[in-house]
Amino acid sequence: MTIKLVPLVLPANVDQEKFADFGKEVKDIHPGNCTADEFNEIEEALYKHDFLLFRDIDLSLEQQLALVKVSAFDPKAENYVHKTDEMGKGIVDAYANKIPRVPQIRLIGHGTVYDHEGIPEITLRHEHHESFHKTRVPIEDEQPKDGSPPATRFFRWHMDSAFYELSPSKATGLYAIQVPQGPAQTVRYDDGSGDELSVTLGATAFASGKIMFDILPKELKSFAVRAWARYAPHPFEWMARAKVISTGLGLESEGLEKPLDTLSSWDEDKVKVYPFVWKNPVTGSLHLQVHPCAISEIHVEPVPENCRSDNETLYPNGGHITDLRKVREIVYQMQRPGIAPNLVYPHPWENKDLVIFNNRGLIHTIVGFFRPDQVRVFHGCSLAGSNEPTGPSKEDILKWVV
Incomplete structure (x- = not known):
């Protein structure tokens, strides 16, 4: 069976010519039930298009791990991309929480979650740019009273890697379990350029290293x-x-x-x-x-x-x-230049979205902010690579x- 690939629906502002080969939605196949040949097709599609989307699927922890590890992406990968004993000494531990049953997958998101995959109760934190940026968007612009979109920022552009001892992951899998709804937000670059980008609530932004x-x-x-x-x-x-x-x-x-x-x-x-x-x-x-x-x-x-x-x-x-x-x-x-508004894809998450992206071909960042009562639940799988980038x-x- 040949997998079915269809173009992503890109925002109107995106440079369609430069994004001609970027991203595909994979249809009519469940990534947790693929044959070896279908895995190989998915792998080839990932490196050709850097970003694959599977919509409206139910995915277990084991299936997600298998897709990132056991499949062709990196069969020899064993461990989470950051060493657990070092996370508390840096900035990664603030938002990546180990799931006991499958520790290679992390629970990420926002708000308090109950009885989730063996975790009785946990409060997740979606990082706000105020916690890590030198400056911040004024509160009156973040919480406007005139009906205009709330202003926000990109948090921190990165690839998934410890960048010490462990190697960058080849592919990262993000699975959306619960996606809160709310008005669009406007990312401000605040660098004197006047650049802005409209994003859906809780979008993840991606920029292509190839285009860069x-x-x-x-x-x-x-x-x-x-x-x-x-x-x-x-x-x-x-x-x-x-x-x-x-x-x-x-x-x-x-x-x-x-x-x-x-x-x-x-x-x-x-x-x-x-x-x-x-x-x-x-x-x-x-x-x-x-x-x-x-x-x-x-x-x-x-x-x-x-x-x-x-x-x-x-x-x-x-x-x-x-x-x-x-x-x-x-x-x-x-x-x-590679994160200009027309060169960024802010993915608009829906419940049961699975995104697999080429971690050695893109950079990405979380975007925006949530109210305290909004709950966002994701499973993220990113394994330290078994070899080095070429x-x-x-x-x-x-x-x-x-």
């Missing part, structure tokens, strides 16, 4: 294929006191990161150093995949011998950038260096 790379000017493409990101050891502990900028795309440079010698014990050989650009294993496309909050240094390889370089070439002889403010400025310059090939580098 594709729209770079030639000198930044040349830099990207030669650049490597060094991530801080225990990055979520390291950044716990720092504040996020208004777009959610990185941290303020205020010196609030914990000194490395005060972090939990760490080993140099467990520190992650990844290429800026990750190669799609099916399409061969290059995706700009950098965690803007966790990065601490940039290593740049020199332009290969016998390749021309001109006055626009950045770091033609290579370099090592350790000034944290400069590191963040470079990453922001490269990523900010960077650009020698041929890719030769193609893009200037």
Whole structure:
């Protein structure tokens, strides 16, 4: 049986040409009851389109885990993407709660939930940007009295990974059990651009690393294929006191990161150093995949011998950038165009939606806020990868260096 794929319904403001290959809804098949051949088709579709949606399905914890792990995505993956004994020292533990029966799946959402999958009672917290941003949307704009949409922000753009010791997950599965209803909200970028984006209540926003790379000017493409990101050891502990900028795309440079010698014990050989650009294993496309909050240094390889370089070439002889403010400025310059309102897909969740996305090809963030009495219940499955992302090939580098 060949799986049936139909285009996603994209918001009217989205650049339809750039999103021509992005996202598909999978019809007439239950992802928990697939044959091996159907799993293979789903895997290929995921890497071709980066985002798959299954609507109106009942899905057990075991079926969700099997889809992310036992299926072709990463059969050798065993563990949750963050180490449990480290979560309480960073910022991830605030919203990801272990489900005892299947600990690789986390309970996420908002509000108080009773008798759920062996958990008698738990209060979930949907992170509000006030808790992590340096500035916030004024309360009068967040709670307008004139009937206009409430204003909000992107929380924190990221990929699912510990970025220390464990490898990024290949695919993440999010299953919506209970989705609260409410008016649309308006994401403000608040960076002087005037950019805004209308989103449904509790949307998850996605941006394509492929599009981010594709729209770079030639000198930044040349830099990207030669650049490597060094991530801080225990990055979520390291950044716990720092504040996020208004777009959610990185941290303020205020010196609030914990000194490395005060972090939990760490080993140099467990520190992650990844290429800026990750190669799609099916399409061969290059995706700009950098965690803007966790990065601490940039290593740049020199332009290969016998390749021309001109006055626009950045770091033609290579370099090592350790000034944290400069590191963040470079990453922001490269990523900010890729989260323009017409290049973001804010998924409008419905009850019983299952979304599987290419965690090595997209960045994503939670959006918006809920009232205290609103309840949102999701199951999230993201497993540490069994291998590392693949960077650009020698041929890719030769193609893009200037």
